[in-house]
Amino acid sequence: MGTLINVVAIVIGSTLGLVFHASLSQRILSTVMQAVAIFVMFIGLQMTFSADFTAISRFFIIDGILVVLVCLVVGAIIGSLLDLESRLDVLGRAIEAKFSHSSGDQQAGSGLFAKGFVVASLLFCVGPMAVVGAISDALLGDVTTLSTKAVLDGVASIALASTLGVGVLFSAAAVLLYQGAITLLASVLQSVLSDPVIQVMQGVGGLLVFGIGINLLGVAKVRVGDLLPALFVVFVLIAVRAVAFSVVPV
Numbered sequence: 001m002g003t004l005i006n007v008v009a010i011v012i013g014s015t016l017g018l019v020f021h022a023s024l025s026q027r028i029l030s031t032v033m034q035a036v037a038i039f040v041m042f043i044g045l046q047m048t049f050s051a052d053f054t055a056i057s058r059f060f061i062i063d064g065i066l067v068v069l070v071c072l073v074v075g076a077i078i079g080s081l082l083d084l085e086s087r088l089d090v091l092g093r094a095i096e097a098k099f100s101h102s103s104g105d106q107q108a109g110s111g112l113f114a115k116g117f118v119v120a121s122l123l124f125c126v127g128p129m130a131v132v133g134a135i136s137d138a139l140l141g142d143v144t145t146l147s148t149k150a151v152l153d154g155v156a157s158i159a160l161a162s163t164l165g166v167g168v169l170f171s172a173a174a175v176l177l178y179q180g181a182i183t184l185l186a187s188v189l190q191s192v193l194s195d196p197v198i199q200v201m202q203g204v205g206g207l208l209v210f211g212i213g214i215n216l217l218g219v220a221k222v223r224v225g226d227l228l229p230a231l232f233v234v235f236v237l238i239a240v241r242a243v244a245f246s247v248v249p250v
Helices: 002-021 025-049 052-060 066-080 083-105 113-128 129-139 146-163 166-190 195-217 225-233 231-246
Strands: none
Touching: 002 052, 002 113, 002 129, 002 146, 002 166, 025 146, 025 195, 052 066, 052 195, 052 231, 066 083, 066 195, 066 231, 083 113, 083 225, 113 129, 113 146, 113 166, 113 195, 113 225, 129 146, 129 166, 129 195, 146 166, 195 225, 195 231, 225 231
């Protein structure tokens, strides 16, 4: 239920953004995008600083900040080898081609659709709220986290759709598939989703969201798509920890 609320909020927000686009000047849209980018960066930092690094340190027996760094570095290597950023862009362009062919959209070939789809999908899916919220919805029937995320995503989609176009609307499908899959797998993953794991994912996810904010400002290009595996490297660290403790009990 929580994921459906989130999807509806994105659809409504994107629709409003597309409607308001015609009545807003480029200067206003640019300023709005900068405001959203700054807010996204703030949310990312808030997510990271809210992580309990003390709990992470106790669990992994090393500084919690270093655990987050390891996840980012290993995730960056994996993502770069898999070229996830480019694959996401190709996916967006494929949807763009299909949509423009069926509707005669004049944005075909501009790449704006793909950019809107990729940027919005990363923004709406990369944060730990998506993971934690989907798990809480599945195991506890608690939609509070996803409802809060829906409000944030809905507001952000208004600004994103008004500047990046209809691609933002299609990101709702990515959210449905991503969060829906996590919800379905939540019962299987329950045994490894301990509090330290969630804290690491929150720390890493917050930094990725911050990177998205940098991209939205246009001051640099952070390959957030290639960094996505960093969210799941923590499970590898848990396996390594388990092996180490079995060899040298602590």
